[in-house]
């Protein structure tokens with residue numbers, strides 16, 4: 461079943477309602493009408509002050525193979541409605557068969573720090589294609605951005621310590637495990653225990669051993685000696701099977717044997733008990749025996765908050781093994797990214813801007829062909845302005861807080877900036893060279909270092925200013941008024 465999952469075409473990795481809408485567009489003769497959608501989220505995960513964009517590489521892979529196979533079409537053709545009759549006409553299946561991906565996509569590169577309401581992806585093309593892509597694009601970006609963000613939070617606490625991702629066994633299925641390993645690496649982890657992710661994504665793989673190894677021998681010491689004998693260049697010994705500090709003493713004995721053979725004791729791993737107390741005592745034992753360089757690895761349901769607490773308690777842990785709470789994003793298992801229609805090309809060739817109303821201001825979508833301009837000064841990034849590329853500000857740019865129009869900021873023409881969205885596909889052709897996973901990982905740290913530390917704290921983080929360019933704000937406001945008036949009567 462699992463092999464079958466990964467050998468299949470993934471065009472049907474969408475919700476049925478995307479296909480029914482696509483059918484409707486096709487029947488109404490609107491399939492090729494040009495549309496623009498934005499993919500964005502409304503709130504940072506983990507009550508944090510930043511999010512890391514991740515998943516674009518999977519989007520590129522997905523779209524590079526985008527086509528409906530004969531099997532896909534046979535299945536779609538077999539879907540029935542409430543009356544048991546086929547939902548889709550053969551002519552529509554032929555249309556799907558001949559689909560060639562023809563959209564243009566602009567996106568914020570993976571590894572960039574992003575904020576609510578900023579389009580991570582902008583998709584422009586035939587409305588039928590844009591519609592079919594809503595679900596897979598959200599699936600790919602939401603989860604990976606969530607995990608990269610969680611990992612980046614752990615990196616902030618770990619500082620220069622080593623972070624190992626151990627999550628595969630607790631992950632949300634095979635793909636949840638493999639993509640989480642990649643996103644965790646991008647977010648700042650150093651290695652994963654997930655061998656398939658290592659092979660697929662060129663991520664370093666690392667690991668220790670389990671309790672079962674120790675339990676399979678008559679004594680802990682014998683298990684350590686045997687491990688060291690066969691893998692002298694990879695010895696990190698799990699010491700807590702029976703008694704952690706006694707385990708450390710056994711590890712030191714094995715360390716001395718290793719030294720006689722020209723090797724060294726790489727580390728010990730603590731996996732239960734009071735990790736602050738045990739790591740401090742273990743450090744003393746190791747140092748007193750001359751093993752100052754031996755690592756102390758800790759694992760056991762860790763997250764950024766426990767790590768923080770352990771650091772405050774003076775724990776002597778310098779390698780952190782983290783699984784469940786990272787790869788399942790335990791305290792917030794989903795990023796609420798959405799995909800909203802922002803414009804449709806009218807018959808006269810003009811853009812007809814679109815907006816979704818809501819009772820809640822935060823849920824009113826923003827129209828326009830959006831780009832994000834990130835302004836910076838000598839100390840780093842200062843604010844982001846979302847603007848409509850069809851009506852860019854000339855001269856001084858004014859940015860309005862979308863939730864309080866009395867608050868605005870102006871930027872002179874000389875303020876330096878960077879426009880975040882870059883072309884990925886132009887009318888179906890890939891024009892973007894995907895950076896390596898290692899470059900993307902570096903980008904995360906480089907980006908974060910340019911933001912004020914207030915957005916990186918865990919408790920009541922500072923809200924980084926993101927606003928709408930005044931022209932776009934005014935256009936949105938008048939569209940809201942127009943739609944409210946039209947829907948009142």
Ligand SMILES: Nc1ncnc2c1ncn2[C@@H]1O[C@H](COP(=O)(O)OP(=O)(O)OP(=O)(O)O)[C@@H](O)[C@H]1O
Nearest residue numbers: 731732733734735736737760761762766769770773
């Ligand atoms: N000094 C500490 N300060 C804060 N949290 C800690 C400390 N030491 C361990 N923890 C965390 O406390 C949680 C539970 O640890 P606890 O000692 O209760 O379980 P355990 O050692 O796994 O128990 P068991 O021996 O039954 O497996 C884990 O998430 C662990 O990471």
Ligand SMILES: O=P(O)(O)OC[C@H]1O[C@H](OP(=O)(O)OP(=O)(O)O)[C@H](O)[C@@H]1O
Nearest residue numbers: 626670671731759760761762782783784
């Ligand atoms: O706690 P996490 O952050 O999820 O990290 C992964 C956990 O998986 C292992 O435990 P498990 O009991 O599955 O196997 P073991 O016998 O190797 O300890 C490992 O010892 C960690 O405790």
Ligand SMILES: O=C(O)c1cccnc1
Nearest residue numbers: 626653666667668669781
């Ligand atoms: O290598 C390890 O120590 C490891 C791997 C997976 C899960 N827990 C621990």
